[in-house]
Amino acid sequence: MKKHTLETMISAEEIQTRIKALGQQISQDYANSQNELILVGLLRGSFIFMADLSRSITVGHEVDFMTASSYGNAVVSNRDVKILKDLDEDIRDKDVLIVEDIIDTGNTLSKVMAILKLRHPRSIEICTLLDKPSRREVAVPVKYIGFSIPDEFVVGYGIDYAQHYRHLPYIGHVTLLES
Numbered sequence: 678m679k680k681h682t683l684e685t686m687i688s689a690e691e692i693q694t695r696i697k698a699l700g701q702q703i704s705q706d707y708a709n710s711q712n713e714l715i716l717v718g719l720l721r722g723s724f725i726f727m728a729d730l731s732r733s734i735t736v737g738h739e740v741d742f743m744t745a746s747s748y749g750n751a752v753v754s755n756r757d758v759k760i761l762k763d764l765d766e767d768i769r770d771k772d773v774l775i776v777e778d779i780i781d782t783g784n785t786l787s788k789v790m791a792i793l794k795l796r797h798p799r800s801i802e803i804c805t806l807l808d809k810p811s812r813r814e815v816a817v818p819v820k821y822i823g824f825s826i827p828d829e830f831v832v833g834y835g836i837d838y839a840q841h842y843r844h845l846p847y848i849g850h851v852t853l854l855e856s
């Protein structure tokens with residue numbers, strides 16, 4: 678990691694309050710889902726959000742995870758996406774809710790959506806904790822957004838900088854220092 682500072686952008690309390698509201702909204706929207714709701718978390722970043730969001734949803738649901746990774750050199754990173762770990766469950770006729778920590782260019786989710794749609798779910802929607810709309814390269818239909826944030830590099834609550842800081846209960850803003 679390069680030398681940097683870390684400041685709080687969204688507190689743990691703000692996150693928990695927002696997740697409770699998201700959970701209520703999702704529970705209302707899927708009230709008639711008849712236990713066919715499945716939360717699909719994208720690893721690794723979604724693991725903490727998934728745990729809290731799942732516990733805030735009062736309708737019955739399954740949880741499953743997949744790992745979709747961007748690859749290539751720095752210039753084209755995030756443009757090609759491959760599945761490193763697929764779902765364990767069959768999603769045919771299920772109401773799929775993809776759970777993501779952050780949407781930036783939209784490349785990861787647009788590819789994942791396209792792959793999952795081929796499996797004939799009953800419905801498919803996206804819930805993200807953070808959205809950086811100013812960075813979008815590919816349009817993705819995001820139904821549930823925790824917080825819209827400016828184009829800042831953030832960490833915490835599952836989100837990493839060089840695999841560090843995922844454990845923080847808040848979202849922090851990283852500023853690289855000249856050296």
Ligand SMILES: O=P(O)(O)OC[C@H]1O[C@H](OP(=O)(O)OP(=O)(O)O)[C@H](O)[C@@H]1O
Nearest residue numbers: 720721722755779780781782783784785
């Ligand atoms: O909208 P995009 O530009 O595609 O970027 C968003 C993706 O980047 C991050 O994942 P990353 O590949 O860093 O993996 P991680 O979840 O293991 O941190 C994040 O969790 C999203 O999945």
Ligand code: HPA
Nearest residue numbers: 781829830831832836837
């Ligand atoms: O702000 C970010 N932080 C960490 N990983 C990310 N991936 C997309 N945006 C970010």
